[in-house]
Amino acid sequence: MTKVKDIGEQGLLERLQRFCPPDVIGDDAAVLVTDPEQSLVVTTDMLVDGVHFSNATTSPEDAGWRAAAANLSDLAAMGATPLGITVALGLPGDLSVNWVESLYQGMTECLQQYHTPIVGGDVVRSPITSLSITAFGQVHPNRIIRRGAAQVGDAIVVTGVHGASHAGLKLLLDPQIGKHLTTTEQAALIKAHQRPQPRLDVLPHLWKILDNSKFKIQNSKLRINNSPSPQSPVPSPQSLTPVAGMDSSDGLADAVLQICRASGVGAVLESSQIPLPTAFDHWLTSEQALNYALYGGEDFELVLCLPPEAAKTLVQQLGQDAAIIGSITSDTKVLLHHQNQKIPDQVLNLSQGFQHFSP
Amino acid sequence: MTKVKDIGEQGLLERLQRFCPPDVIGDDAAVLVTDPEQSLVVTTDMLVDGVHFSNATTSPEDAGWRAAAANLSDLAAMGATPLGITVALGLPGDLSVNWVESLYQGMTECLQQYHTPIVGGDVVRSPITSLSITAFGQVHPNRIIRRGAAQVGDAIVVTGVHGASHAGLKLLLDPQIGKHLTTTEQAALIKAHQRPQPRLDVLPHLWKILDNSKFKIQNSKLRINNSPSPQSPVPSPQSLTPVAGMDSSDGLADAVLQICRASGVGAVLESSQIPLPTAFDHWLTSEQALNYALYGGEDFELVLCLPPEAAKTLVQQLGQDAAIIGSITSDTKVLLHHQNQKIPDQVLNLSQGFQHFSP
Numbered sequence: 036m037t038k039v040k041d042i043g044e045q046g047l048l049e050r051l052q053r054f055c056p057p058d059v060i061g062d063d064a065a066v067l068v069t070d071p072e073q074s075l076v077v078t079t080d081m082l083v084d085g086v087h088f089s090n091a092t093t094s095p096e097d098a099g100w101r102a103a104a105a106n107l108s109d110l111a112a113m114g115a116t117p118l119g120i121t122v123a124l125g126l127p128g129d130l131s132v133n134w135v136e137s138l139y140q141g142m143t144e145c146l147q148q149y150h151t152p153i154v155g156g157d158v159v160r161s162p163i164t165s166l167s168i169t170a171f172g173q174v175h176p177n178r179i180i181r182r183g184a185a186q187v188g189d190a191i192v193v194t195g196v197h198g199a200s201h202a203g204l205k206l207l208l209d210p211q212i213g214k215h216l217t218t219t220e221q222a223a224l225i226k227a228h229q230r231p232q233p234r235l236d237v238l239p240h241l242w243k244i245l246d247n248s249k250f251k252i253q254n255s256k257l258r259i260n261n262s263p264s265p266q267s268p269v270p271s272p273q274s275l276t277p278v279a280g281m282d283s284s285d286g287l288a289d290a291v292l293q294i295c296r297a298s299g300v301g302a303v304l305e306s307s308q309i310p311l312p313t314a315f316d317h318w319l320t321s322e323q324a325l326n327y328a329l330y331g332g333e334d335f336e337l338v339l340c341l342p343p344e345a346a347k348t349l350v351q352q353l354g355q356d357a358a359i360i361g362s363i364t365s366d367t368k369v370l371l372h373h374q375n376q377k378i379p380d381q382v383l384n385l386s387q388g389f390q391h392f393s394p
Numbered sequence: 395m396t397k398v399k400d401i402g403e404q405g406l407l408e409r410l411q412r413f414c415p416p417d418v419i420g421d422d423a424a425v426l427v428t429d430p431e432q433s434l435v436v437t438t439d440m441l442v443d444g445v446h447f448s449n450a451t452t453s454p455e456d457a458g459w460r461a462a463a464a465n466l467s468d469l470a471a472m473g474a475t476p477l478g479i480t481v482a483l484g485l486p487g488d489l490s491v492n493w494v495e496s497l498y499q500g501m502t503e504c505l506q507q508y509h510t511p512i513v514g515g516d517v518v519r520s521p522i523t524s525l526s527i528t529a530f531g532q533v534h535p536n537r538i539i540r541r542g543a544a545q546v547g548d549a550i551v552v553t554g555v556h557g558a559s560h561a562g563l564k565l566l567l568d569p570q571i572g573k574h575l576t577t578t579e580q581a582a583l584i585k586a587h588q589r590p591q592p593r594l595d596v597l598p599h600l601w602k603i604l605d606n607s608k609f610k611i612q613n614s615k616l617r618i619n620n621s622p623s624p625q626s627p628v629p630s631p632q633s634l635t636p637v638a639g640m641d642s643s644d645g646l647a648d649a650v651l652q653i654c655r656a657s658g659v660g661a662v663l664e665s666s667q668i669p670l671p672t673a674f675d676h677w678l679t680s681e682q683a684l685n686y687a688l689y690g691g692e693d694f695e696l697v698l699c700l701p702p703e704a705a706k707t708l709v710q711q712l713g714q715d716a717a718i719i720g721s722i723t724s725d726t727k728v729l730l731h732h733q734n735q736k737i738p739d740q741v742l743n744l745s746q747g748f749q750h751f752s753p
Contacts, residue, residue, distance in 0.1 A: 036490045036492065037490065037491040037492070038487060038488055038489065038490055038491065039485050039486070039487050039488070039489045039490075039491060039494065040487030040488065041491070042491060044485075044517045044518060044519065047485075047491060047494060047517050048515070048517050050491065050495065051494070051495070051498055051515070051517070054498045054499075054501070054502050054512055055511060055512045055513065055514070055515075056511045056513070064514065065478070065480070065513035065514035067477055067478055067513060069432065069477060069532060070429065070432065073428065073429065075434070075477065075530070077478070077480055077513060077514055077528075077530065078480075078514060079480040079481075079482045079514055079515060079516050079526070079528060080482065080516050081482035081483065081484050081516050081518045081520075081524075081526060082518070083484050083518055083519070083520040083521075085521075086518065086519050086520065087518065118426055118428060118434065119424070119426055119436070121424070121436055121437075121438040121528055122438075123438045123439065123440035123526045123528075124440065125440050125442050125524055126398050126403075126406075127398070128397060128398050128399030129397055129398070129399065130397065130398045131395045131396065131397055131398075132396040132397065132398060132400070132401060132406060132409065133395065133396070135398065135406060135410070136409065136410070139410055139413045140413075142413070143413050152414060152415045153413055153414045154414065154415070154424035154426060154436060155414070155423065155424035155436055155437060155438055156407070156410070156414075156438060157438050157439050157440045157526075158403045158406050158407050158410070159403060159440045159441070159442055159445065159446070160403065160442070160445050161440075161442040161445065161522065161524060162442075162444075162521075162522055163520065163521055163522050165440075165484055165520060165524055167438070167440060167482045167516075167526030167528075169436075169438060169480055169482075169526075169528035171434070171436065171530065173428060
């Protein structure tokens with residue numbers, strides 16, 4: 036008898052995909068065309084006490100904030116504006132009501148920034164605390180950001196620094212390791228872990244840039260050979276969004292690899308261009324810093340692939356820590372290039388991980 | 395420190411409502427106005443192994459069917475057509491993959507009847523098996539069926555028999571008690587428990603009847619003093635749906651009481667009119683039969699309040715076991731009248747329950 040642990044959560048999800056229509060899954064969220072002008076975007080997450088959050092490192096307010104942020108980030112990664120979330124809770128009878136209210140307080144604080152209501156929920160008895168959030172949003176069908184739409188020649192943009200959330204978690208687990216950091220630096224890294232910001236603010240900039248006819252025309256040429264799923268309505272090439280992307284919740288390396296796999300392309304990343312927290316400079320070796328940035332996860336930034344001119348404009352408009360970190364190639368590999376170091380390019384690979392990084 | 399068990403799940407839900415906008419909660423599902431022509435309806439449920447399902451009485455296929463049916467029933471109770479569901483699973487590593495696939499098989503079998511896809515999900519590690527489903531559907535804003543819209547004089551319609559699901563559960567727990575029933579009768583009651591049908595089929599009949607101008611005019615007179623939530627757009631009186639309702643998932647008594655509380659009205663039910671499974675006639679006392687019907691729950695029929703003429707037409711069209719079981723009164727109590735028995739009317743009350751029923 037095959038058990039869940041024998042094939043893992045990812046293996047099980049793959050087996051269960053045969054119960055789902057092939058054209059709505061495999062992205063940060065599902066897209067349902069309900070209307071010619073608006074598609075419904077839906078994403079769901081379950082979080083279990085001791086697995087995804089723990090009172091040791093996470094207050095109930097922060098657990099709530101992080102859960103809400105993760106779901107809003109999935110919507111942002113699809114280009115969607117949030118409409119609301121539902122919250123289902125499984126709770127042991129001995130849990131304090133105050134804990135639950137604090138969890139809701141944290142969720143609400145995150146959601147209110149984006150005028151997103153909690154529109155419903157369920158509370159049930161359970162031997163273990165667990166939390167399931169479903170977020171839904173809407174997007175014009177021509178503005179859906181899909182993983183599988185990256186084009187050879189696209190620039191790869193990240194909307195902010197990577198590695199901060201992982202560093203914050205490390206500091207919470209072992210404050211000792213931060214003794215060479217200033218209090219401000221420590222607080223900033225810990226905040227990056229406890230209160231990540233979904234990057235919904237990026238979308239208006241992106242649409243404004245892409246509505247510029249220059250990029251539209253450029254894109255219509257690139258996209259004409261694309262083959263959308265046969266079950267989806269086929270938009271005219273001019274109307275397709277010239278942007279692919281996802282969020283970096285599972286790490287920057289994962290995001291680039293997933294986009295490349297879904298798009299049937301490769302990428303070259305320039306290690307020196309990956310934006311890192313400034314505190315890393317005098318704290319971590321460059322190898323550690325890159326490990327945190329590529330594999331740490333939970334930074335909840337967007338990783339976007341778009342035509343180079345549009346990418347430059349986007350990075351300028353976002354300012355701060357947004358950067359072009361590489362480009363999409365016709366290869367099938369994702370290479371990490373080290374401009375300033377005398378080490379060869381490395382092939383990024385999730386199963387192999389970054390442990391093999393050595394000069 | 396107040397604990398969850400001190401105030402119960404319902405008490406906690408009430409406390410958490412302050413985090414939600416007041417105009418979207420308190421019904422079978424939340425309604426979000428996304429468009430003048432379509433509202434989005436969302437409902438969510440969490441089910442926990444040992445609390446809501448158990449391998450003792452429920453195969454994984456049946457657990458999946460029931461979970462899907464309960465969510466589709468909530469959509470039907472709002473007048474909404476389903477668009478899709480998401481499924482989040484918490485699973486122990488030792489669970490068999492086959493169990494999970496069977497759960498999905500059962501969900502899919504129920505959903506396929508209504509062309510409803512599973513559009514996304516999450517699978518996570520958890521010490522206990524749990525399942526969270528979020529279903530979403532759409533409805534024209536003028537056709538939303540709300541609990542709080544019952545009017546004095548409305549007839550109360552149930553779309554089918556009550557008590558069958560509870561009887562089926564009893565038979566599964568103790569097959570001995572069914573020895574006076576035929577195999578067919580036993581199988582029918584068990585099926586009612588294991589494979590309940592959400593009554594989405596009722597909606598087209600309902601709209602056809604209510605689109606008849608006779609009922610529309612009648613309703614515009616009744617509804618003119620209604621005060622919709624100040625945050626919702628106010629439809630013209632002619633366009634309001636002359637129907638209130640919810641599903642009977644928590645029992646028929648609960649449904650009528652909830653509708654009356656939300657509408658600020660009362661009701662008189664005629665006990666002899668409540669449709670019961672025919673097997674009850676030679677199996678249960680009339681007291682037991684009424685107890686099962688009123689308090690058993692999980693029959694997933696619709697309880698609808700609408701003008702008497704429209705109600706008669708609906709019952710005729712639905713045929714089978716649909717019936718008018720009473721009417722809405724200007725009282726605030728829900729009375730159970732016993733036409734054929736020499737016992738006084740009883741006041742239905744959830745906290746008191748039906749144990750006090752005695753001649």
